[in-house]
Amino acid sequence: MNEVDDAELKKVMADFLELGHVENIIAMYRHDPRYYDWTGEILDDERFAVxxxxxxxxEELTRLEPEQTxxxxxxxxxxxxxxxxxxxxxxxxxxxIIGGEKAISQIRAMENDPSPQVREMVDLVLEESA
Known part of the structure; x- marks a missing residue:
């Protein structure tokens, strides 16, 4: 049986997200929490749909298992x-979306980002979390 390496699995996960098969990826994250560690790599994709x-x-994982997110x-x-x-x-x-002290402190650290769009996102997220 052929093993799938991590890089290939990350690509498959991104492809599924692009196709809108989020429920499959939710099941994968819930089955194996190590995938949470891959989130940044998956998000760092040129495809907007991903x-x-x-x-x-x-949004769904935060509803289902907020402590894991x-x-x-x-x-x-x-x-x-x-x-x-x-x-x-x-x-x-x-x-x-994840929220919590660690996430919000990371967001606050971006308040002086050089990009006006990023600063706007920071303001929006901090306003929503208040």
Missing amino acids: RIGVSVLF QRAVPSLAVLLQSESANIRGEAIGVLG
């Missing part, structure tokens, strides 16, 4: 250093 899929994924914060925090303002903004959005 990034939207990650947001939808975390905190595991994704470190991988999302890495994306806050991305050269892409879009990726930084997407990471802030998902951190806002």
Whole structure:
């Protein structure tokens, strides 16, 4: 039997999110919580539908198992250093969905981002979490 390596599995997960098969990825995350550690890598995708899929994924996971979603914060925090303002903004959005002290402190650290769009996202997320 052929084993699927992690890089290939991350690509498959992103492809599923692009196609709107979020329920499959929810089941995978719930079955194996180590996938939370991959969230940043999956979100760091040029495909807008994948990034939207990650947001939808975390809206549902936050409802189902909010304590587990905190595991994704470190991988999302890495994306806050991305050269892409879009990726930084997407990471802030998902951190806002996750909520909690760790996520909110990461968002607050971006209040002076050079991108006006990122700063706007920070303000929006902090306003919603207040």
